[in-house]
Amino acid sequence: MDYKNIYNEWINDDYFDNDTRKELLSIKDNDKEIEDRFYKDLEFGTGGLRGIIGAGTNRINIYTVSKATQGLANYILDQKEYSKEKGVAIGYDSRFMSKEFAQITALVLNGNGIKTYLFDELRPTPMVSFAIRELNCIAGVVITASHNPPEYNGYKIYGEDGGQVPFPKDTEIITYVNNVKDFKTIKKLEKEQAIKDGLFNIIGKEIDEKYDENVLKQLVNKEVIEKASDNLKIVYTPIHGTGNKPVRRILEKAGFKNVNIVKEQEQPDSKFSTVDYPNPEDPNAFKLALKLADEIDADIIVGTDPDADRVGTIVKNNKGEYVILTGNMMGVLLTDYILSQRKLKGTLSNKGAIISTVVSSNMTEKIAKSYNVDYFNVLTGFKFIGEKIKQFEQTKSNEYIFGFEESYGCLAGTYARDKDAVVATMLICELAAFYKNQGITLYEGLQEIYKKYGYFKEDIKSITLKGIDGLKDMDKIMTYLRTSTPTNVNEKQVIEIRDYKSGEIKDLVGNKVSDTNLPKSNVLYFSLSDKSWFCVRPSGTEPKIKIYFGVEENSENDADNKLKSLINNVMNLIENILK
Numbered sequence: 001m002d003y004k005n006i007y008n009e010w011i012n013d014d015y016f017d018n019d020t021r022k023e024l025l026s027i028k029d030n031d032k033e034i035e036d037r038f039y040k041d042l043e044f045g046t047g048g049l050r051g052i053i054g055a056g057t058n059r060i061n062i063y064t065v066s067k068a069t070q071g072l073a074n075y076i077l078d079q080k081e082y083s084k085e086k087g088v089a090i091g092y093d094s095r096f097m098s099k100e101f102a103q104i105t106a107l108v109l110n111g112n113g114i115k116t117y118l119f120d121e122l123r124p125t126p127m128v129s130f131a132i133r134e135l136n137c138i139a140g141v142v143i144t145a146s147h148n149p150p151e152y153n154g155y156k157i158y159g160e161d162g163g164q165v166p167f168p169k170d171t172e173i174i175t176y177v178n179n180v181k182d183f184k185t186i187k188k189l190e191k192e193q194a195i196k197d198g199l200f201n202i203i204g205k206e207i208d209e210k211y212d213e214n215v216l217k218q219l220v221n222k223e224v225i226e227k228a229s230d231n232l233k234i235v236y237t238p239i240h241g242t243g244n245k246p247v248r249r250i251l252e253k254a255g256f257k258n259v260n261i262v263k264e265q266e267q268p269d270s271k272f273s274t275v276d277y278p279n280p281e282d283p284n285a286f287k288l289a290l291k292l293a294d295e296i297d298a299d300i301i302v303g304t305d306p307d308a309d310r311v312g313t314i315v316k317n318n319k320g321e322y323v324i325l326t327g328n329m330m331g332v333l334l335t336d337y338i339l340s341q342r343k344l345k346g347t348l349s350n351k352g353a354i355i356s357t358v359v360s361s362n363m364t365e366k367i368a369k370s371y372n373v374d375y376f377n378v379l380t381g382f383k384f385i386g387e388k389i390k391q392f393e394q395t396k397s398n399e400y401i402f403g404f405e406e407s408y409g410c411l412a413g414t415y416a417r418d419k420d421a422v423v424a425t426m427l428i429c430e431l432a433a434f435y436k437n438q439g440i441t442l443y444e445g446l447q448e449i450y451k452k453y454g455y456f457k458e459d460i461k462s463i464t465l466k467g468i469d470g471l472k473d474m475d476k477i478m479t480y481l482r483t484s485t486p487t488n489v490n491e492k493q494v495i496e497i498r499d500y501k502s503g504e505i506k507d508l509v510g511n512k513v514s515d516t517n518l519p520k521s522n523v524l525y526f527s528l529s530d531k532s533w534f535c536v537r538p539s540g541t542e543p544k545i546k547i548y549f550g551v552e553e554n555s556e557n558d559a560d561n562k563l564k565s566l567i568n569n570v571m572n573l574i575e576n577i578l579k
Contacts, residue, residue, distance in 0.1 A: 003038035020055045044177040046170040050154035070186045071177030073112035087115030091128035092143035093307040094268035101143045110194035111187035120204035124308030126420035129162040144307040147279035163386030163417030214415035220341045225255045228433035233298040237262035240269035241306035280312025300432045304421040310408040311421040315442040328361040331404035339371040355403035359548040363456035386417035455559035458550045466543045490569040498525035
């Protein structure tokens with residue numbers, strides 16, 4: 001059906017409420033806006049929905065959320081392992097409409113006879129992952145758009161293990177959602193009836209307490225905290241999101257006494273009014289935290305994103321200046337700390353495993369091997385780390401120790417199956433205490449890591465490509481790199497190409513082809529003759545194409561210069577493709 005016809009249907013059919021009709025009538029003279037809202041259905045991808053809040057089929061709203069939930073309900077009811085005792089855990093963050101979308105999700109599931117457990121107020125995404133496991137649920141839903149701008153919201157589905165749904169179940173759910181063609185076929189109960197039928201359940205403090213117990217078990221060496229707690233000054237900001245209560249609660253229980261909150265960003269705020277972009281990867285999100293840190297001479301600044309699954313860290317360097325630690329830097333610091341302390345205590349399993357992603361630092365593998373533990377590389381997306389944890393449990397082949405992504409997300413322990421900024425913040429503060437006891441900063445601790453393993457430096461660049469034309473440009477870049485593969489980049493030979501879409505690794509030196517042994521994904525990874533690399537992938541959650549870079553050198557200065565040169569060369573290549 002033509003987009004104009006669908007638009008007219010939405011403004012004329014009594015099924016759609018007055019607020020929706022009013023919003024759509026306000027754009028009746030803007031054909032481009034109408035087309036953008038109705039030229040397609042908002043795509044339900046492998047991670048769920050994510051889009052701009054508003055009326056229309058290409059927006060996230062009560063109708064598109066209901067449609068997704070009806071598809072999920074149909075899928076659940078067709079599963080052999082489903083029984084009426086198994087429900088769905090539902091959580092939501094601080095974004096516009098999050099609470100409303102969460103309640104509608106529950107009531108549509110209830111309309112299909114499926115029990116739901118809805119948190120009594122906003123909660124971090126990893127707490128929903130934990131609740132799924134704790135309550136023996138068949139699935140979970142989190143209403144969040146993570147660190148996207150305020151106009152976005154999203155809908156993420158989790159499996160019964162607490163992890164995001166892996167292949168092929170993810171594509172099966174997509175099919176079920178796409179098969180819901182008519183909004184009027186969606187089943188929904190009124191809240192009073194759902195409560196009366198025992199289908200609509202509210203959860204809260206009891207799950208919080210059990211979650212806290214599991215997070216605190218991940219402390220590596222509590223004596224470190226006890227020794228430093230009086231002197232270690234921490235600044236924490238939840239950046240208007242869900243982290244405020246759980247992070248502060250965990251830090252207090254762990255024994256940290258000097259935690260200072262950025263008051264202007266303490267409370268949930270759908271507008272994220274003190275920041276342009278509520279992302280701990282963005283230095284601008286820490287302006288107020290840095291102001292407070294300067295005032296109290298803080299040792300460390302930590303900030304969590306809106307759904308508290310990512311954490312950013314700022315520490316003092318050896319000159320007393322505050323500097324940002326990237327996700328890779330924090331990941332390798334935590335990996336080395338956890339492994340070294342376990343080895344010291346004699347608790348390091350000979351089946352131990354560290355997991356990271358293909359776009360994260362290559363130093364991680366070097367660290368893992370130095371402690372004789374296995375290292376596993378997975379695709380971008382924490383669901384692949386969660387999937388690996390599940391595999392370890394089923395096969396008893398390995399014991400999961402720690403996993404992280406370069407995008408500021410990590411997990412210690414197996415109580416949850418998604419990245420968790422609550423446990424990450426606790427461990428980062430423990431690590432800061434560890435170095436404080438030695439009279440050095442986290443930054444100086446990082447320099448020790450570099451001296452031990454080599455100077456690995458990484459960076460990421462993004463090109464925003466919105467709308468229909470943006471999708472075409474993304475495809476143009478990926479097609480060119482596959483069909484006109486560069487042989488030299490940054491004056492170095494391309495020696496290997498990993499095409500995760502075809503599943504092939506091409507060894508250009510030995511002229512051999514092997515299998516990636518990973519799921520198919522639209523990702524291209526180029527290895528160069530000097531141990532540097534770059535990787536190109538369209539984002540699965542934002543209208544962006546992302547380019548990752550990594551180098552290895554014997555000195556920091558050489559690594560920084562090589563990284564800068566590599567970035568310039570690759571970005572020029574991408575820009576020329578788009579011309």
